Every structure is written in C-alpha cells, then in structure tokens.
Amino acid sequence: MKKRFYLVFAIFATIMVILSCRKEIGNYLDSEPTSVSLEAAKNYYALKANLNALSYRKLMSTGPAAKGGTPKSNRPFYRPIPKWKQSWEVNLTGGVKLIIAPTAEKKLADKSYTVRRVYIFKVEGENVINGEIVEFLAKNSSLKENFNEIASLYDRTALKNFSGAIMRYDLNYFPLSGKVFDQGKIVNNFSQLVNLEKAKTTSVSATSSGTASDGQYHCYELYWCYGNAQPGDAGCTFIGYSDSCWDWPSDGSGSGSGSTSSPPDAGGGPPYGGNTPTTTAPANNAQFLANITTTNLSPCFKRMLDSLLVDQAALPSFIGIFSNGTTPGFNWVLDNGILPPNTNGTTAGTYDVTAKSVTTTFDRYKFTEASDLAIMRTLIHEGAHAYLVSYFRLDPLNATKEYAAMVDAYGESNNQEAVHHAQFVTSFVNEIAIALQAYGDRQGYTFSSSYEKAQFYDDLAWGGLTGTKVFKDLPATTRTRIENRLNSEQYGKDKNGNDMPIKGTDGGC
Amino acid sequence: MLRFLFVFMIFLSSNCLAQKIEGKYSLKVNADEGNREFVFTNDKFSDIYIGHAGTRIVGGGDYKVVDKKLILNYRQQGDQDTAVYTIDKQPISNTAKSHLSVKILDEQNRPMAGLVSLVNYSGATIATIVTDTAGKCNFITSERDVKFLEINYIGYSKAKIELKSLAGFNATIKTVLHPQTTTYRVATQAVYTIDDLSSKAISLYSKQEGKLQLIKVN
Numbered sequence: 001m002k003k004r005f006y007l008v009f010a011i012f013a014t015i016m017v018i019l020s021c022r023k024e025i026g027n028y029l030d031s032e033p034t035s036v037s038l039e040a041a042k043n044y045y046a047l048k049a050n051l052n053a054l055s056y057r058k059l060m061s062t063g064p065a066a067k068g069g070t071p072k073s074n075r076p077f078y079r080p081i082p083k084w085k086q087s088w089e090v091n092l093t094g095g096v097k098l099i100i101a102p103t104a105e106k107k108l109a110d111k112s113y114t115v116r117r118v119y120i121f122k123v124e125g126e127n128v129i130n131g132e133i134v135e136f137l138a139k140n141s142s143l144k145e146n147f148n149e150i151a152s153l154y155d156r157t158a159l160k161n162f163s164g165a166i167m168r169y170d171l172n173y174f175p176l177s178g179k180v181f182d183q184g185k186i187v188n189n190f191s192q193l194v195n196l197e198k199a200k201t202t203s204v205s206a207t208s209s210g211t212a213s214d215g216q217y218h219c220y221e222l223y224w225c226y227g228n229a230q231p232g233d234a235g236c237t238f239i240g241y242s243d244s245c246w247d248w249p250s251d252g253s254g255s256g257s258g259s260t261s262s263p264p265d266a267g268g269g270p271p272y273g274g275n276t277p278t279t280t281a282p283a284n285n286a287q288f289l290a291n292i293t294t295t296n297l298s299p300c301f302k303r304m305l306d307s308l309l310v311d312q313a314a315l316p317s318f319i320g321i322f323s324n325g326t327t328p329g330f331n332w333v334l335d336n337g338i339l340p341p342n343t344n345g346t347t348a349g350t351y352d353v354t355a356k357s358v359t360t361t362f363d364r365y366k367f368t369e370a371s372d373l374a375i376m377r378t379l380i381h382e383g384a385h386a387y388l389v390s391y392f393r394l395d396p397l398n399a400t401k402e403y404a405a406m407v408d409a410y411g412e413s414n415n416q417e418a419v420h421h422a423q424f425v426t427s428f429v430n431e432i433a434i435a436l437q438a439y440g441d442r443q444g445y446t447f448s449s450s451y452e453k454a455q456f457y458d459d460l461a462w463g464g465l466t467g468t469k470v471f472k473d474l475p476a477t478t479r480t481r482i483e484n485r486l487n488s489e490q491y492g493k494d495k496n497g498n499d500m501p502i503k504g505t506d507g508g509c
Numbered sequence: 510m511l512r513f514l515f516v517f518m519i520f521l522s523s524n525c526l527a528q529k530i531e532g533k534y535s536l537k538v539n540a541d542e543g544n545r546e547f548v549f550t551n552d553k554f555s556d557i558y559i560g561h562a563g564t565r566i567v568g569g570g571d572y573k574v575v576d577k578k579l580i581l582n583y584r585q586q587g588d589q590d591t592a593v594y595t596i597d598k599q600p601i602s603n604t605a606k607s608h609l610s611v612k613i614l615d616e617q618n619r620p621m622a623g624l625v626s627l628v629n630y631s632g633a634t635i636a637t638i639v640t641d642t643a644g645k646c647n648f649i650t651s652e653r654d655v656k657f658l659e660i661n662y663i664g665y666s667k668a669k670i671e672l673k674s675l676a677g678f679n680a681t682i683k684t685v686l687h688p689q690t691t692t693y694r695v696a697t698q699a700v701y702t703i704d705d706l707s708s709k710a711i712s713l714y715s716k717q718e719g720k721l722q723l724i725k726v727n
Contacts, residue, residue, distance in 0.1 A: 121660070340544035340559045341535060349563045349664040350688040353619060359547045366541075378541065385561055392663050396622030400639045410663045411626055411634060414589055416563035417543075465563060466539040473721065483539050490540035 020103055020221055037128075038087060041099040041121035044128040049079060049171040080104055080133065080172045082119040089150050097123050099152055103133070110240045113164075114138045116147060117192070118287075119171075124475055130155075132173050137239075138164040140259060155430060156454040160184045161488075165191050165224065177430060180226075186434060194223045194231055288382055291331040293357070298336045298364035300509035304375050305334075308440070330390035331357035332383070339363035344378045344464070344490075347385035349416050351393035358386040364509045367490070371504030373460060374489040376439050377432065381464045383422055384428050425470045432461035445503060456503065459485040526703070530574065534711065534723035547723060554581060554695065562664075568694030581699040589693050592660065594666035598680035606651045607675040609682060613644035614662065616687045620644040623662040623686060627655045633657075652676040659685045707712060 005259035026443050080103035101119040115137050134154045136143055142162065143150065153159050154166055159181055167178040178191035222240050229235025254419040296300050299387035330351070339346055347360040360382040367375055371427065392399040405426075409419040437457040438474075459482045465471055466483060474482075480495070487493060489498035529549070536545040537600035543560030570584035583627040598656035600610060626645060635654065640646040652672045660665035665686035699720070701713035711723040 176560075182541065218600075299601050324724060342540065342542050342544050343560060344541040344558075346561050346563050374540075381541075384559065389664060393621070396662075397639060400622075400624070407637070407663060408634070409662065411624070412657065414661075414667065414689065415566060415688065416564055416664050416692075417560045419563060437573060464541045467542045467560075486540050494513070495539065500579070 022218070035089070036126055037089065037097065037121075037123045038084065040123060040126055040128045041087075041119075043132065044085065044121060045082060045119070045275050046129050048131060055124050058386075079171075080117060080119075087119075090148050092152055093449075094455075095124060098152060099123060099150075104462075110238075112140050113239045114141070114143045114150075118151065120151065121500040122155075124478065127475065129474070133169040133171065133173055134317055135169075136164065137167070137193065147494065153450065153454065155458075157183045160176060160450070167192050176427075180220045181436070186438070191224060191226050192238065210273070219404040275414060279419065293331065293333040296336050298509060299333045299338075299360070300364060300381065301334065301362055301375060303508065304372065304379055307442070328336040329394055330386065331355065332386050333357045334360045335359060336364055337361040338365070344374075347389065349389065350391050353393070356401070360386055367507050367509035369492045370507045370509060371415050371489045371502040372443070372507045373436065373440065373502075373504035374463070374486075375507045375509070377436055377460050377463045377489075380432050380435055381424075384424060386433070388420055388423070421468050422467050422470070424465055424466055429458075429465070431459045433457040436460055440504070443505070456485065460489065462486065511713055513520075520677055526687075530572075530579070530711065531708075533726040535726050536726055537722040546726070556581070556583075564689055564692055566692045566694060568614075570696075579701045579703055579711075583699065584699050586693045587691065587694045590667045590669040592666040592686050594660070594668045594670065594682055594684040594685050596670070596675070597684050598675060598678040600677055601679050605676050606649050607652075607672060607677070608649050608679040609624045609641065609658075609675065610647045610680070611645065611658075611660065611682045611684065612699055613640055613662070614685045615665075615682070616685065618685065620660065621682070621686070623660060623665070626659040628657040628659055629654060630656045646656050658682070660686070 008336060049069045079284065082103055084101055087099055088099040090100060092098065098121075101122040102116050103119060105117050115135060117133065120132055120134050120440075121128050132154075134151070136147075136150060136154070138150075150159060150162060151446055154168070158281075161184050163180045163183055165180045168176040170176055179186050180191050190482060221365040222238075223231040224239050225231070225233070225236040230277075267433040268388045285303035289305070292305065294305060296303075307494065333355070343363065344362055344366050345362040348358055351358055362382070367378075388403070394402075403423060406419045406423045409422060410416065433454075434457075437453070440457065447456060457473075462471060462482050463486050466479075466486065471479065471482075489502050489504060492499065492502055494500040527619065529550055529551075531592040534547045534549070536547070539547070545556070545558040548555045549572065551569050552573065553569070554572045556567075558566040560566075567586050568583050569586050570582045571694045572579065572581050574580075611625050620673055622642050622644055625640065625648075626634045627636045627638075627650060628633050638646050638648060640687045650672065652675075655672050656684050658670045658672060659667055660670070660682070666689055668684050668686075671681065680707055699717075700714065701718075704714055704720075705712040709725050713723065714719040715721070
C-alpha cells in the first residue's frame with residue numbers, strides 16, 4: 001500500500017513537473033520569432049554585433065577600422081537596439097528576402113527631411129547572407145508610403161526618383177558607405193549622420209517637449225555630413241535637433257523649426273558634391289587621370305579609360321571606389337603583357353618610390369571574346385589593388401589603422417593577394433558594382449527590372465574574387481549564377497562551356 | 510607453387526592500388542581567378558599559383574594515391590624570412606629587459622614604414638608596433654613575454670629575430686625589407702578524394718576546398 005502510494009505520488013509529481021515545464025516553454029515560445037528567417041537573423045545579429053563599449057574604445061585606440069571598415073570620426077560607442085517584435089519581411093525575387101527590424105529613430109526639426117533607421121538582414125533560403133544597420137534619409141519626400149520599396153533596394157545603385165542618402169553600417173555601427181542620391185542617381189559615395197552633443201544654458205520652458213534642469217539643456221544636433229567632415233565644417237548640413245531638442249529654438253534662426261542652414265541642393269552644397277573643401281574637385285580627378293600612364297596599354301583598354309574622361313560625372317563613382325571620394329595620390333602605370341592562364345591582370349605588390357607609381361599589367365589576349373563590361377570590371381579590380389599598394393606606402397599610419405585586419409592577416413599568411421581580396425570582399429565589392437552600373441547606365445544597357453540590374457552588376461563585381469573563402473561559402477546557386485555571368489562576359493560561355501550571350505558590347509580586344 | 514602465385518597476385522594488386530599521377534595539371538577555375546598548376550613527377554609534386562598581386566605562391570613535397578585518395582604532403586620549400594638585418598648592441602646594467610630601436614629600410618636603402626610584431630612563446634602576436642614614416646620605433650620589452658620580433662610590411666619580406674640574444678642589451682636593429690616575390694605554402698597535409706581519374710583530368714573533392722578539377726596540360 002505504501003509502495004503504491006509512493007508510486008502514484010512519483011507519477012503525479014512527474015506529471016506536475018512536466019506540465020510546469022511546458023508552461024514555461026510555452027511562454028518562452030510566445031516571445032520568440034514566428035519564422036525561421038527571423039530566428040536566423042537574431043542569431044546572425046548575436047554573432048556579428050559583438051562589440052561592447054570597452055572593446056570599442058580599445059579598437060579606437062589601436063585603429064578605428066580594425067574590422068576593415070572605414071569609420072570616419074571618433075564617434076562614441078553606440079549601437080541602436082533592433083526591435084525584433086516590430087520586424088517584418090520583404091520578399092524579393094530569386095528566393096531572397098529581407099528581414100527588417102526597426103530601431104529608435106530621431107525626429108527632425110527640418111520637415112523637409114525624413115529619416116528611417118532599421119536593421120536589414122538579407123536571407124537566402126534559411127541562411128542570412130548579410131546584415132547591416134541602414135539609415136535612410138529622404139529629402140522632400142516621405143519614407144512612409146514606399147519604404148519597403150526603397151528599403152528593398154538599400155544596397156543598389158539606383159533608386160528611381162529618390163533624393164537623399166542611404167547610409168549603411170555594419171552590425172557594430174561602423175560606417176560602410178553613405179551614398180547620396182539625386183533624383184535616383186548616385187552623386188556621392190560617402191555621407192553620414194553625425195550627432196553633435198550640445199550642452200547649453202538657456203530658458204526652455206516654452207518648448208513643447210524639452211525638459212530643462214538648472215538651465216542646463218543637453219541635446220544633440222543632427223548633421224548630414226559628407227566624408228570626414230564634422231559639424232561646423234563646410235561639408236556638413238544641419239538638419240535638425242534630435243529627440244529632446246525637438247522644437248528648441250536654434251541660435252540665430254529663432255524659427256523653432258531648428259533649421260539653421262539651407263538643405264543641400266543637387267549639384268550645390270554638401271553632401272551633393274558641390275564646392276566644398278572635402279569633395280573631389282574635378283581638377284584633382286583630372287589630375288589623377290592625367291597621371292595614368294597608358295603608353296603601352298592596348299587600345300581596347302584605353303577606350304575604357306577614355307570613356308571615363310568623356311563623362312566627368314562618372315569619375316566620382318570610379319575614383320570613389322578606391323578612396324571614399326578623395327583623389328588617389330599615386331601615378332598608375334597601365335601596361336600590356338602576356339600573363340598566365342586565367343589571369344586578366346596583375347598589379348605590382350609594391351609601390352615604386354622613384355617613379356611614384358604602381359604598375360598594372362593587363363593581358364589583352366584574355367579579352368578576345370570579352371565584353372566591354374569584362375574589361376571595365378578588370379580595370380576597376382586592378383585599380384583597387386593599385387590603390388591599396390600605394391596607400392600602404394604613402395600613408396602607412398592611416399593605412400595600417402584603416403585596414404588593421406588586413407595587416408594582421410598578412411602577418412599570418414604573407415599572402416598579399418589573399419589579404420587584398422579578402423578586403424575587397426569587405427570594402428570594395430559594393431563600390432565596384434556601383435561603378436560598373438554607372439558605366440553600364442551610360443552605355444544604355446537595359447534590364448527587365450531594377451532588381452535584375454542590380455544583381456547583374458553585383459555579380460560582375462565578384463570578378464577576380466571567386467577564389468575567396470567568402471565566395472566559396474555562398475549558396476551553390478548564387479555561386480553558379482555569378483560564375484556563369486563572369487565567364488559569359490569574358491568568354492561568351494557559361495562555366496560549363498555552353499554559349500551564353502554577353503550583356504555588354506564587344507570589348508574590341 | 511600456389512603459394513608463390515598467391516603472393517605474386519597480392520604484389521600485383523597492391524601495385525595497382527598505389528597508382529601514380531604523372532605530368533602537369535592546371536586547376537580549372539573561373540575567369541580571372543589566377544593560375545594554379547600542379548606537376549607530379551615520380552612521388553614528388555609541385556603546386557604553384559600566380560594571381561593578381563605579382564607574387565608566386567609556391568608549395569610542393571611528396572604525394573601518394575591510396576584507396577582513391579590523393580594525399581599531398583607539403584614540405585617547407587623555402588625560407589619566408591628573407592629580410593636582411595644587422596644588430597648593434599651594448600649591454601645595459603641591472604636589467605634583463607631589451608631596449609630596442611628598430612629602423613626599417615626598403616630594397617634601395619630608403620627609410621620606409623613597417624610593422625614590428627611581438628610574438629609570444631605560444632606563437633601568438635601580442636602587440637604590433639607601426640613605425641613612423643622614417644621606419645623608426647623604440648620600445649622596451651622582456652624576453653619573459655616575447656620570444657620573437659617579426660619585422661615586415663604588407664608586400665615585403667619578413668625578418669624574424671629571437672629576443673633571447675637581446676635580453677639585457679640596448680640594441681639597434683636595422684632591417685632591409687625586399688618586395689615579396691614568393692610566398693611559401695606552409696608544411697601541411699592535404700587529402701582529397703579522387704572522384705574520377707582519366708588520362709585528361711582528375712576530379713577531386715575535399716571538405717575544405719570542395720570539388721576541384723585538374724586538367725592535364727601535358
């Protein structure tokens with residue numbers, strides 16, 4: 001009898017424990033994401049957003065871009081928190097979708113601007129292939145009605161009728177790029193939103209939402225800045241106060257709207273590339289091109305370079321790849337030669353101090369079946385090698401800081417090509433795609449959709465990088481698509497040797 | 510007699526299992542991915558890659574084919590640390606530490622910036638010092654924490670200097686870095702499954718590198 005009691009009690013207790021566990025598990029599941037993709041995005045975020053304030057300070061003290069990004073200022077550590085419960089999906093073609101998670105957003109005093117700040121995770125199948133923090137700044141338009149459409153093209157190079165900026169950051173909030181658009185076209189490659197902390201003593205009792213204590217009023221002023229420019233520089237445009245400074249009358253304007261300077265106009269003030277000290281002055285760009293030696297270059301390659309000279313608007317996108325818009329400070333010697341199989345071009349691994357130059361050799365016989373796009377993408381790719389080689393010799397202190405991860409990797413492998421290419425994947429692939437699209441647009445190449453177009457140029461930008469680990473880790477279908485595109489533009493055949501038409505025109509080699 | 514025949518058959522079959530690959534093969538890659546060639550001669554092989562950065566990546570060693578597996582035993586092919594350096598040193602009293610002054614020059618004896626890495630006994634880099642643009646830096650370190658100094662720069666050769674000989678000295682290290690023309694693959698073993706083997710091509714697979722196809726060149 002006693003035994004039976006214990007047995008029944010044990011069974012009862014076990015059932016109770018199981019039930020209580022079930023309840024806890026159920027509660028936990030209630031707050032979890034409803035889709036596999038969202039779960040993958042959370043995992044990706046947990047893995048990549050790995051910097052805390054302490055490690056950030058350490059990073060900044062030894063070089064702000066140890067990750068290989070290009071932070072532009074000594075910004076304090078801050079990373080917005082993703083609001084997972086408010087996230088949503090946007091389906092793209094080809095089985096790709098975006099998980100978009102909003103974050104805290106600042107209200108702007110200047111009503112002509114709208115800012116949205118979100119986390120965007122690109123998901124292919126069940127794999128997150130990229131995650132970034134993206135800030136969208138629209139000028140004279142709202143981001144409410146068509147935000148999904150704009151957000152889905154956040155990494156693209158043309159946004160129909162969009163004027164403003166798309167500022168991309170890695171998941172530790174290090175700036176990656178900040179493209180400025182005017183009527184859908186990119187007019188500059190780097191801008192960012194900069195918070196300037198202000199502590200002022202003033203009477204603010206009349207403000208609508210501000211709070212004051214002992215006359216001290218802390219707030220932030222928000223600036224839209226080009227390149228390295230800081231608030232107060234000519235390269236920055238004030239766009240309003242953030243958060244608690246909302247409606248706080250600004251010095252001088254007294255308008256309550258907070259706007260103290262004119263918003264940038266296309267082709268005018270910063271960051272649209274107007275007459276500011278930090279933009280690429282045409283004379284400098286022309287100087288860079290004038291310093292490119294093409295004496296021995298084959299005519300088909302020379303034509304590609306000349307096409308850049310014909311259209312000055314193309315220069316910033318071409319030069320910006322290498323140096324975020326500042327004119328590269330090296331003489332680039334372009335030569336023609338015979339190279340080993342599967343090698344379109346090769347760039348000297350060291351800078352020639354005497355001639356102040358870096359030499360790249362192209363093998364025109366590799367391009368007898370190639371399109372103009374294959375030639376242009378090779379030019380740009382080798383140009384990026386030349387840029388890194390010269391940067392490390394001419395400005396070693398900044399180069400070793402900006403590309404600290406590359407320096408570490410070289411110490412391990414002694415393989416310059418491998419560390420360059422790994423850096424290209426991190427820093428240059430998007431920029432190469434932009435420059436290629438700018439070229440393709442000028443040639444009038446058309447596509448069935450903006451997505452197809454963007455994907456085409458993104459694929460082409462992988463040229464020369466298909467041996468990298470990142471490429472090999474891409475999903476098989478993506479790899480095959482890219483390989484087919486690269487091979488078709490080069491040989492008119494896909495990777496298996498089947499005929500595949502080129503998108504560009506005959507390169508003339 | 511039968512016993513002899515049996516042993517002979519076993520000998521023949523083991524010979525068949527231990528296949529040889531002879532000749533030059535080129536790795537099939539995408540457009541502009543660089544050229545990697547393998548040459549198999551007797552039981553030796555070489556593995557040379559030339560790509561975009563003007564540096565040859567060289568490896569080689571011995572190989573064998575066993576049970577449908579190609580096993581490449583990479584051996585050290587050359588000395589990666591080819592930078593030339595001189596050391597002037599004077600003893601310092603009452604310290605076991607090293608007071609070091611480094612000066613880096615390029616192949617034409619012009620000052621150039623470089624990197625001085627402090628490597629500990631586990632082989633880990635515990636600090637990297639960037640010299641000034643004149644190639645100079647000064648620092649004090651201890652043999653207790655640091656086993657080697659590595660002096661190099663991206664695209665250049667490397668000098669590896671044991672700190673033990675500098676303990677208790679005030680030393681000036683003058684290093685001449687040369688452009689890196691060859692990178693040697695580290696000694697390691699690579700194992701590939703042979704998916705297909707014909708007179709024209711070899712299809713290989715490894716977990717690290719995926720599917721590879723070697724096309725016979727001659």
